[in-house]
Amino acid sequence: MKNIVLIGFMGSGKTVVGEHLANTLKTRFFDTDKIIEERLNQSITEIFEDKGETFFRDMESQVIDELTAYDNMVISCGGGSILRSDNVGYLKQNGTLVYLKAPFTVLYDRIKASKTRPLIATKQPEETARKLWEAREKAYEGVADITVDTAQKSIDEIVDDIVEVVKSSD
Ligand code: S3P
Numbered sequence: 001m002k003n004i005v006l007i008g009f010m011g012s013g014k015t016v017v018g019e020h021l022a023n024t025l026k027t028r029f030f031d032t033d034k035i036i037e038e039r040l041n042q043s044i045t046e047i048f049e050d051k052g053e054t055f056f057r058d059m060e061s062q063v064i065d066e067l068t069a070y071d072n073m074v075i076s077c078g079g080g081s082i083l084r085s086d087n088v089g090y091l092k093q094n095g096t097l098v099y100l101k102a103p104f105t106v107l108y109d110r111i112k113a114s115k116t117r118p119l120i121a122t123k124q125p126e127e128t129a130r131k132l133w134e135a136r137e138k139a140y141e142g143v144a145d146i147t148v149d150t151a152q153k154s155i156d157e158i159v160d161d162i163v164e165v166v167k168s169s170d
Helices: 014-025 032-040 044-051 053-067 085-093 104-111 125-143 155-168
Strands: 003-007 028-031 073-076 095-101 146-149
Touching: 003 014, 014 028, 014 073, 014 155, 028 032, 032 044, 032 053, 032 073, 044 053, 053 085, 085 095, 095 125, 095 155, 104 125, 146 155
Parallel strands: 003 073, 003 095, 028 073, 095 146
Antiparallel strands: none
């Protein structure tokens, strides 16, 4: 099986859907943010504070490059990972990119209380998040092989949708 790569904005459910999907498919699950945190023994927020966003993005690219040497995996990618075309190139070599799509209001509702997302830790988090989302929305659509609408669905329904679409596109 090609890798199934979950992409989408913060709060789109990439990690929780990825874990359930990997369980259903009896395959391995990797989360790029988690790998980076484990390697540096720091949280994403600490990494942004201590080392800066560019350092984080370079590390993210390195992890993606390494992961795509393997197949049969579910990979959840940080929300900004597809902004570098090299990353998209690596991920597409042996992966199907699945965009977990939801309206901004739904996404923001899920992330507004989060303390783990440095990009929206500003004085006006909603405004910041909305601008990021508007700037990225087309990029997610553009690189995705498959788009799954997640707004009104349970985790199990989203997983079922992905399994069905991925199987039929094999
Ligand atoms: C980011 C999303 C985060 C994390 C980092 C940057 C982004 O991951 O990689 O805070 O640029 O959208 P999640 O999408 O898992 O929240």
